[in-house]
Amino acid sequence: MDAIVAEKITKQFKETVALKEVSFQVRAHELFGFIGPDGAGKTTLFRLIASLMLPNSGSLKVLGLDPVTEFKALRKKLGYMPGRFSLYQDLTVEENLDFYATIFGTTIEENYDLIKDIYSHIEPFKTRPAGKLSGGMKQKLALSCALIHKPELLILDEPTTGVDAVSRKEFWQMLKNLQKQGITVVVSTPYMDEAALCDRVALIQKGSLLSVDTPENIINSFKTELYGLRSVDMYNLLIQLKAYAFCENAHLFGQYIHASFKGELNRNDLLNYLKTKGIEDVEITGIKPGIEDCFMQLMVSNETLETV
Amino acid sequence: MKKFWGFVVKEFYHIFRDKRTMLVLFGMPLIMMLLFGFVITNEIKDAKIAVLDLSYDPTTRNITNKIASSGYFQIQEVLTSDKDIESIFKKGFVKEVIVFEGKFEEKLYKTGKANIQLITDASDANQAKLIAEYTSGIIRAYNNELNSAYTMPYKIETESRMFYNPETKGVYMFVPGIMAMILMLVSALMTSISIVREKEMGTMEVLLVSPLRPIQIILGKVMPYVFLSFINAVFIIILSLTVFNLPVQGSILLLLAECLLFIVLALSLGILISASTDNQQVAMLLSMVALMLPTMLLSGFIYPVENMPVILQVLCQMMPPKWFIEIVKGIMLKGVGLDMLWFETLILLGMTILLLSISARKFKKRLE
Numbered sequence: 001m002d003a004i005v006a007e008k009i010t011k012q013f014k015e016t017v018a019l020k021e022v023s024f025q026v027r028a029h030e031l032f033g034f035i036g037p038d039g040a041g042k043t044t045l046f047r048l049i050a051s052l053m054l055p056n057s058g059s060l061k062v063l064g065l066d067p068v069t070e071f072k073a074l075r076k077k078l079g080y081m082p083g084r085f086s087l088y089q090d091l092t093v094e095e096n097l098d099f100y101a102t103i104f105g106t107t108i109e110e111n112y113d114l115i116k117d118i119y120s121h122i123e124p125f126k127t128r129p130a131g132k133l134s135g136g137m138k139q140k141l142a143l144s145c146a147l148i149h150k151p152e153l154l155i156l157d158e159p160t161t162g163v164d165a166v167s168r169k170e171f172w173q174m175l176k177n178l179q180k181q182g183i184t185v186v187v188s189t190p191y192m193d194e195a196a197l198c199d200r201v202a203l204i205q206k207g208s209l210l211s212v213d214t215p216e217n218i219i220n221s222f223k224t225e226l227y228g229l230r231s232v233d234m235y236n237l238l239i240q241l242k243a244y245a246f247c248e249n250a251h252l253f254g255q256y257i258h259a260s261f262k263g264e265l266n267r268n269d270l271l272n273y274l275k276t277k278g279i280e281d282v283e284i285t286g287i288k289p290g291i292e293d294c295f296m297q298l299m300v301s302n303e304t305l306e307t308v
Numbered sequence: 309m310k311k312f313w314g315f316v317v318k319e320f321y322h323i324f325r326d327k328r329t330m331l332v333l334f335g336m337p338l339i340m341m342l343l344f345g346f347v348i349t350n351e352i353k354d355a356k357i358a359v360l361d362l363s364y365d366p367t368t369r370n371i372t373n374k375i376a377s378s379g380y381f382q383i384q385e386v387l388t389s390d391k392d393i394e395s396i397f398k399k400g401f402v403k404e405v406i407v408f409e410g411k412f413e414e415k416l417y418k419t420g421k422a423n424i425q426l427i428t429d430a431s432d433a434n435q436a437k438l439i440a441e442y443t444s445g446i447i448r449a450y451n452n453e454l455n456s457a458y459t460m461p462y463k464i465e466t467e468s469r470m471f472y473n474p475e476t477k478g479v480y481m482f483v484p485g486i487m488a489m490i491l492m493l494v495s496a497l498m499t500s501i502s503i504v505r506e507k508e509m510g511t512m513e514v515l516l517v518s519p520l521r522p523i524q525i526i527l528g529k530v531m532p533y534v535f536l537s538f539i540n541a542v543f544i545i546i547l548s549l550t551v552f553n554l555p556v557q558g559s560i561l562l563l564l565a566e567c568l569l570f571i572v573l574a575l576s577l578g579i580l581i582s583a584s585t586d587n588q589q590v591a592m593l594l595s596m597v598a599l600m601l602p603t604m605l606l607s608g609f610i611y612p613v614e615n616m617p618v619i620l621q622v623l624c625q626m627m628p629p630k631w632f633i634e635i636v637k638g639i640m641l642k643g644v645g646l647d648m649l650w651f652e653t654l655i656l657l658g659m660t661i662l663l664l665s666i667s668a669r670k671f672k673k674r675l676e
Contacts, residue, residue: 050517052675071673072519080517086510090325091318102314103518145514 001064003028003153003184004049009058011044018044020207021058026186031179033198034188035295041207042188043083046157049186050080063153076104079151079183083158085138089131093122093141096130097148104149114181115144118174136167143174147183154178156187160194172197192292203295210298215291222289222297224248225265228256230283240277244270251296258293311520315528322502323532329498337490337540341547344482352380352435352442357404358396360387363412371424374450375406380442397429404428404439483548484636485609488629490544491567492603495537495574496581497595503529503582504591513675522671530575537574541567548640557643563636566649569656570632574599576663577628583670603629631655 004026011019019041026032034042047053048060051067051074060067065074087096097119101108112119122137122144130141139159146154156175160168172194175185179199187198195201196215203210203218211218231237238257241250246266250259261270267284274282323329357375361368376383384402387393396402407425409415416422426443428436503526506512515525541564548554556563581594604610606620607629613621624630631652638644638652646653 047513047675052513052516054674054676075517076519078517080514082510082513084510086514088318088322088511089509091321095318095321099314099318100514100518103311103515103520105311105519 001028002026002061003030003063004186005059005061007059009045009048009055009060011041011048011053012056018207019048019055022204022207022209023058024202024209024212026184027200028184029179029182031175031185031197031199032187033195033201034186034204035190035192035195035201035291036188036204037190039206040204042204043157045204046080046155046186046188049155050078051075076149077152079146079149079154081142081146081154081156081159083161085142087130087138087142087145090129092127092129093133094126096141097144100145101148106149108148111148111150114150114178115147117177118147119144121170136163136171139163139167139171140174143171147178151183153184153186156185158188158190160189160191168194192290192295195291201291203298205295205299205302208302210295210302218291218294219289222294224260224297226287226289226293227259227261227265228285228287229259230256231279231281233279236277237274237279237282240274240279244273246270249297249300251293253292256287258287258289258296260297312524312528315520315524316531319502319528319532323536332498333494333536333540334543336493337486337544338547340486340490341483341544341551344486352438354382355380355403355435355439356384356401357381357406357439357443358385358387358393358402359383360390360393360405360407362410363408363414365413367413367416367422368408371408371447371450372406375443375446378442378446380446393427397427402429403435404443406443482609483544483552483554484633484640485604485607487541487544487567487636488570488607488609488632489600489603490540491537491571491632492574492577492599492629493595494540495533495571496578496599497592499530499533499575499578500581500591500595501588502533503579504585504588507582507586508588516673516675522673523668526579526668526671530579533575533578534568534571537571538564538568541571554640556640558639558645562646563639566632566635566639566653566656569653569660570628573628573656573660573663576660576667579667580663580670583667583672602627606630607633609633628656628659 002025004024006025007023008021009019009023010017010021022041022045034045036042044053048055049062049067051062051071054068062074063077065071065077067074088099091099097108101111118140122133122140125133125137130138133141143156143159146156160171163171168191175187176197179185189195195218198215200212200214201218202212211221213221229237229241234252234257238250238252241247241257241259246262246269248260248262250257252258270284271282274280323333359372361372372383375381381404385396387396387405390407393405393407396405405427407427409423409425412422412424424447426440428440430436506515506529520528545556545560545563549556577599578595581591581598585591585594606624606627607613608624609629613624613630616624635649635652635656638649
């Protein structure tokens with residue numbers, strides 16, 4: 001049975017359309033990621049799944065239950081961690097965990113096994129008020145609280161935003177472990193590099209899903225050759241590349257400009273063109289595309305579709 | 309049920325850990341009581357007055373002596389002409405001028421009737437009212453004394469420029485008002501803020517997703533404040549008993565029960581406020597403007613309802629504190645029981661049920 005089945009769900013706030021006919025399935029025991037920039041509609045989608053908001057149209061089944069009518073039954077099986085840190089800052093680590101255990105009708109001891117890996121990191125600070133924890137520890141505590149009632153489905157809204165690189169890595173390892181214990185994990189993130197850690201990802205942009213697939217398949221579906229270009233004056237290079245007649249797409253990624261071209265790339269033609277623009281020190285290498293490149297490409301084609 | 313108590317315990321943690329909350333909860337009632345009790349005193353002591361005795365006979369001198377030796381007044385000046393009255397008021401330190409009409413004694417014994425005029429400086433209206441009242445009290449006492457000595461009734465008429473409101477007689481008037489104010493403030497303000505805080509911090513989102521039912525969330529939030537407000541009510545009663553020597557004439561049990569009713573009413577107002585906003589500041593402002601001002605101004609606490617324009621009087625009838633203050637006054641000062649206060653109690657009960665059902669309906673199970 002699929003953990004989540006969404007069919008053409010639309011959510012509208014007055015003028016703005018937050019989600020446009022979004023359809024996808026999350027399989028049971030899957031680690032599923034929603035990848036997209038801020039304002040893409042991730043939080044709204046998660047709130048719909050968590051029965052905190054109602055869709056305007058479309059059908060949604062979470063764990064076989066309808067979040068609109070069967071929200072009471074659903075809320076017992078669901079672990080939800082909102083994007084904002086939402087624990088009680090004036091309560092200590094232990095009191096927070098104890099409180100969430102109590103309102104979900106369980107105790108810390110009962111489900112300690114499940115949270116042991118995560119909670120052991122913060123247990124030395126259990127008498128500290130939650131508001132005084134570091135960003136990474138806050139997220140670990142929030143995750144422990146969301147897990148304490150042993151949910152079948154765990155929904156995490158941007159759990160790694162604002163968390164340092166080491167804690168982020170640890171956090172993903174924890175999610176993998178939870179998945180092994182049979183919990184379906186749905187997570188959203190604005191970081192493209194985290195996509196590769198999911199079983200399947202959905203790329204989301206402006207309320208629409210661009211693609212739903214495994215990270216490998218998404219990368220493999222990248223249609224054209226990708227090149228990395230470098231020069232001393234990167235900014236000028238980017239402008240000139242975008243003006244180049246055969247350039248399909250050009251974006252700055254760290255030290256390189258990732259560019260794809262229409263048809264086969266004629267290196268000499270490109271170098272000559274750049275020379276006329278006063279750029280002579282260009283270095284061109286073929287590179288393997290990443291998720292981010294795929295996202296950019298899908299985004300551009302989605303936008304051109306929209307304008308057509 | 310265990311879930312619910314877990315929630316209540318959490319709420320107590322919040323209250324006891326926040327120093328400001330504690331201060332508002334327990335410091336404010338004490339400060340308010342003492343402020344109203346000692347600083348804003350309604351007692352008159354050594355008020356400066358002037359006498360214009362147009363008759364200057366034994367009777368008027370007797371009355372003047374009585375007033376001067378009462379301890380309330382201090383005769384500052386003796387005037388000789390009514391032209392001086394205005395100039396002496398303009399100097400500002402004299403609060404009252406007592407005018408005996410000409411041939412006072414003669415008139416009193418011949419016609420059985422003589423007049424004294426009390427002119428008060430009403431720039432401070434409340435004080436003026438009190439001064440006039442005290443003076444006429446002394447004169448009335450003298451009149452009684454006079455009548456007991458003679459069989460024929462003589463009547464000294466005092467004509468006061470101020471309207472005398474018999475309800476302002478007790479200086480302890482403020483206790484019922486303070487009680488209404490503190491209970492309103494603590495119950496409504498604190499609950500509305502504490503519910504809205506959960507929304508603002510994002511914790512409400514998690515609470516909603518939990519198996520807790522909305523009614524459990526509301527009750528869990530409200531319970532500690534019912535308890536603490538009740539303690540406050542007891543505290544106020546004890547203070548007024550010990551520090552201000554104001555005995556409770558009626559049944560203390562009934563008084564406490566009425567307090568509890570009013571607390572629940574104020575709490576449902578608080579829930580209603582919290583349902584209509586997501587912002588602590590707005591909640592605070594709403595509580596202040598929508599609850600505090602009517603409690604102070606439209607309840608008969610500071611200004612008597614009877615003296616207001618008709619529209620405001622109608623508005624007063626809709627204010628819960630007005631009824632509560634009447635009940636407390638009835639029990640504390642007059643010593644009446646439920647047989648006299650059933651109507652007021654019924655109104656409070658009706659308001660509570662109405663507000664509770666509205667606020668329970670308005671509380672959202674979701675984020676929108």
